[in-house]
Amino acid sequence: MHPLIPRLRAARIIPVVRASTAARAATAVAWLQEAGITVFEITMTVPEAPALIRALAADPALLVGAGTVPDAATARACLDAGARFIVAPWVDPALAAPCREAGACLMLGALTPTEVRAALSAGAEVVKIFPANSAGGPSHVKSLRAVFPDVAFCPTGGVDARNAPDYLAAGAAFVGIGGKLVDESLVAAGNRAAVMQAAEDALGIMRA
Numbered sequence: 001m002h003p004l005i006p007r008l009r010a011a012r013i014i015p016v017v018r019a020s021t022a023a024r025a026a027t028a029v030a031w032l033q034e035a036g037i038t039v040f041e042i043t044m045t046v047p048e049a050p051a052l053i054r055a056l057a058a059d060p061a062l063l064v065g066a067g068t069v070p071d072a073a074t075a076r077a078c079l080d081a082g083a084r085f086i087v088a089p090w091v092d093p094a095l096a097a098p099c100r101e102a103g104a105c106l107m108l109g110a111l112t113p114t115e116v117r118a119a120l121s122a123g124a125e126v127v128k129i130f131p132a133n134s135a136g137g138p139s140h141v142k143s144l145r146a147v148f149p150d151v152a153f154c155p156t157g158g159v160d161a162r163n164a165p166d167y168l169a170a171g172a173a174f175v176g177i178g179g180k181l182v183d184e185s186l187v188a189a190g191n192r193a194a195v196m197q198a199a200e201d202a203l204g205i206m207r208a
Contacts, residue, residue, distance in 0.1 A: 001125070001152075002105040002125040002126075004063070004084060004085060004104075004105045005105065005125065005126065005152055005173065007039070007063060008039065008063075008085075008105075008126070008152075008154075008173065008174050009152075009173050009174055011037075011038065011039045011063075011174060012164070012168065012174050012175065012206045013037065013039070013164065013174065013175060013176075013177055013181075013202055013203070013206060014039050014040070014041050014065075014154070014174060014175070014176045014177070015028075015029075015032055015037060015039075015040055015041065015176075015177055015178075015181050015182050015199075016041045016043060016067055016156060016176045016177065016178035016181075016182065017029060017040055017041060017042050017043060017046065017067075017182050018043045018045050018046065018178060018179070018182065018184070019046055019182070019184050019187065020047070020184065021046075021047060022046055022047055022048045022049070022051065022052045024184055024187045024188060025042065025046045025052055026052060026055070026056075027187050028182045028184075028187050028195065029042075029056060029062075031187075031192050031195045031196055031199070032181070032182070032195065032196075032199045033061075033062065034196060035195075035196045035199035035200050035203065036199070036200075036203055037199055037203070038061055038062055038063060039062075039063045039064075039065075040056065040062065040063070040064050040065070041065045041066070041067040041085075041087055041176065042056070042064065042065070042066055042067065042083075043066075043067035043068040044066065044067065044068045044069055044070065044074060044078075045068055049066065049078070050066075050074075050077045050078050050080075050081040051081070053066060053078055053081040053082055053083050054081035054082055056082075057081060057082025057083065057084075058082070063084055063085075064082060064083055064084060065083050065084055065085035065086065065087060065104075065105075065107075066078035066079075066083040066085075066086050066087065067087040067088075068087070068088065068089065069086050069087065069088050069095060070088070071092075071094065071095075072094040072095060072097065072098050075095050075098040075099065076098045079098055079099070079101075079102040079104055083104065084104055084105065085104055085105040085106070085107060085126075086098070086099050086104055086105070086106050086107070087107040087108075087109075087128060087176075088107070088108055088109060088128075089109035089128060089130045089156075090108070090109050091108050091109065091110065091115060091118045091119050091122050091124075092108065092122065093121075093122035093123065095108070095122075095123070096122060096123030096124075099123070100123070105125050105126060106123055106124050106125055106126070107124060107125070107126040107127070107128045107154060108122055108123075108124035108126075108127060108128065109127075109128040109129075109130045110127050110128070110129065111129065111130070111135050111140075113144065113147055113148075116144060116147075116148055116151065120151065125152070126152045126153070126154050126173065127148075127151055127152070127153050127154070128153075128154045128155075128156055128176065129141055129144065129153055129154065129155040129156070129172075130155070130156045130157045130176075131156070131157030131158060132155035132156060132157045132158060132159055132167070133157055133158020133159065133163075134157065134158060137158075137163070137166070137167075138155075138163070138166040138167050138169070138170035138172075139170065141153055141155050141167055141170040141171055141172050142170040142171055144171075145170065145171030152173035152174075153171065153172050153173055154172065154173060154174055154175060154176055155167045155172050155175055155176070156175065156176030156177075156178065157176075157178075159175045159176060159177050159178075159180070160177060160180035160181070160202075161177070161180065161181070161198070161201045161202035161205050162205070164177065164202065164205060164206065165205055165206075177202065180198070181198055181199065181202060182195075183195065183198070
């Protein structure tokens with residue numbers, strides 16, 4: 001087991017940060033951190049994402065990873081910037097070597113048992129179930145867990161504070177929450193209170 005997995009299990013939530021500008025992404029992270037969240041996945045759809053990862057990773061309180069990583073070169077750029085985990089919503093064996101060299105945790109995406117096997121064979125230490133909600137939700141995770149009892153699953157896609165406990169009860173190690181937690185329209189409007197409330201709701205449900 002990768003040494004980061006216990007910390008990710010303890011966090012239970014990984015906010016998946018997507019935004020049209022790095023400034024908005026940084027603002028979202030700052031507000032969520034203020035609410036008590038310390039693990040973040042910065043997706044490669046954020047402009048200048050590696051530079052943002054470098055800025056965030058300078059804070060020792062944060063555990064920062066890179067999401068939607070398309071190739072090994074991008075993975076290396078993110079790892080050099082301080083990313084501690086690399087996420088792709090598909091199976092890409094080329095991402096394993098950079099992660100291994102950097103001691104980072106690799107999360108690869110899958111939906112079916114065959115894809116889960118392929119992700120594990122490709123070097124994944126966590127299997128991201130994406131898109132989780134449209135694939136059958138918690139019951140789908142529970143079915144996969146029956147076949148792969150020792151795999152750390154992270155469902156993402158349609159996961160929110162309300163249904164996250166159902167995924168954890170179904171056997172997910174932790175969950176990724178995107179637009180339901182990192183709502184760019186709220187960030188753009190400067191609505192810090194609403195973003196922090198969403199984070200506090202999520203954390204409260206996780207603690208319950």
